[in-house]
Amino acid sequence: TRTGRARFGLLREQSRTESLEARPDTVFRMRVTGSGFHSEWSWRLEPVAGGTRVLHAGLLEPADRWAAVLVRLGRATLEARVEAHLRALKDRAEAVERSPAP
Numbered sequence: 001t002r003t004g005r006a007r008f009g010l011l012r013e014q015s016r017t018e019s020l021e022a023r024p025d026t027v028f029r030m031r032v033t034g035s036g037f038h039s040e041w042s043w044r045l046e047p048v049a050g051g052t053r054v055l056h057a058g059l060l061e062p063a064d065r066w067a068a069v070l071v072r073l074g075r076a077t078l079e080a081r082v083e084a085h086l087r088a089l090k091d092r093a094e095a096v097e098r099s100p101a102p
Helices: 065-073 075-098
Strands: 002-008 011-023 027-034 037-048 051-062
Touching: 002 037, 011 037, 011 065, 037 075, 051 065, 051 075
Parallel strands: none
Antiparallel strands: 002 011, 011 027, 027 037, 037 051
């Protein structure tokens, strides 16, 4: 569990992050909560011919209308951030697959 500052769209507030599941080669799940929102995120890595498929699911529930408006106003920022995370995970998974076993 870690505390910090969460940014979803234009919503910025103190948050708590906890790991729900971490199997580095296959699955990551985490929960991020704050006074204005609750969210859960998961990433699953699946080897496919020629690379790795990264499946991502996210749930973000604003606590009230004001929080929902702030999240929606910055939606493009949130989407770009998720895409960057997915790209980084995929690149990292494929680098591990290419590296020789010790």
